[in-house]
Amino acid sequence: MIYGSKENEERLAAAVAESEVFLLDMDGTVYLGDELIGDMKNTLEALRRSGRRIVYCTNNSSKAAKEYEQKLARLGIFGEGDEVYTSGIAAEQYLREFYAGKKVYLVGTEGLKAEFAAAGIPLAEEDAEVAVLAYDTTLTFDKLVKINRLIVEGKPYIATHPDAVCPAKGVFPPDVGSFIELLRCSSGRSPDVVCGKPYTVMGDCIRRRLHLPPRRICMAGDRPHTDIRFANNNGFHGILVLSGETDAALAERTPDRPEAIAKSLNEIVRFL
Numbered sequence: 347m348i349y350g351s352k353e354n355e356e357r358l359a360a361a362v363a364e365s366e367v368f369l370l371d372m373d374g375t376v377y378l379g380d381e382l383i384g385d386m387k388n389t390l391e392a393l394r395r396s397g398r399r400i401v402y403c404t405n406n407s408s409k410a411a412k413e414y415e416q417k418l419a420r421l422g423i424f425g426e427g428d429e430v431y432t433s434g435i436a437a438e439q440y441l442r443e444f445y446a447g448k449k450v451y452l453v454g455t456e457g458l459k460a461e462f463a464a465a466g467i468p469l470a471e472e473d474a475e476v477a478v479l480a481y482d483t484t485l486t487f488d489k490l491v492k493i494n495r496l497i498v499e500g501k502p503y504i505a506t507h508p509d510a511v512c513p514a515k516g517v518f519p520p521d522v523g524s525f526i527e528l529l530r531c532s533s534g535r536s537p538d539v540v541c542g543k544p545y546t547v548m549g550d551c552i553r554r555r556l557h558l559p560p561r562r563i564c565m566a567g568d569r570p571h572t573d574i575r576f577a578n579n580n581g582f583h584g585i586l587v588l589s590g591e592t593d594a595a596l597a598e599r600t601p602d603r604p605e606a607i608a609k610s611l612n613e614i615v616r617f618l
């Protein structure tokens with residue numbers, strides 16, 4: 347797949363034509379830090395005008411969906427009908443479906459805890475039946491001791507997403523994937539389920555929520571090993587954008603082959 351080739355153009359056009367919902371990665375895809383990529387406001391407006399829905403999709407479970415909505419609104423790109431879907435929400439949906447009513451010990455931020463509670467998930471400190479590991483930027487030794495005990499006791503163990511580090515200015519800080527390694531070392535166990543990109547739990551949850559077959563959904567993102575692997579694992583259309591972590595050279599050699607490549611998401615406007 348060579349960027350700029352006729353085949354790539356055709357695939358890009360087909361992905362756009364067949365998709366009713368666009369799952370959009372955020373950082374590196376619609377914005378970089380606090381800056382929108384190119385004429386993103388108009389691109390997203392054109393997507394909405396064409397009748398397509400936008401679901402902002404992130405693995406970062408340190409923030410509640412509401413907090414992302416506020417950021418997107420501040421940037422002027424949270425429009426009518428748009429939604430935010432985080433790996434934290436996927437974990438909530440998974441718990442409601444497979445562990446309904448079970449008491450959950452959540453290693454997570456206050457924002458995520460409030461979101462879980464609002465979703466009707468009973469949170470417990472001492473007598474929890476399920477252990478959930480999210481991106482807790484307020485992690486403490488006490489929380490590690492508690493979740494480690496539940497994991498060693500053999501309780502179901504769910505992690506929101508697998509990312510080892512979180513993209514940020516300067517040195518990337520440790521993310522859930524690093525916490526998973528720490529707990530693997532102390533407990534000897536890996537999570538029974540990891541919800542977020544690139545796995546199928548979040549993909550299944552999104553599909554069920556949207557009531558759509560996979561080929562009506564397109565994932566656009568800048569990371570081959572999360573965004574594109576997520577599209578491929580779930581049978582979604584997948585567009586790799588070169589506006590973030592991936593340049594044309596990496597796009598050519600990554601084993602996670604994208605269906606189509608775009609310089610940025612703004613390119614899809616031509617096909618709407």
Ligand SMILES: [Mg+2]
Binds near residue numbers: 372569
């Ligand atoms: Mg990204």
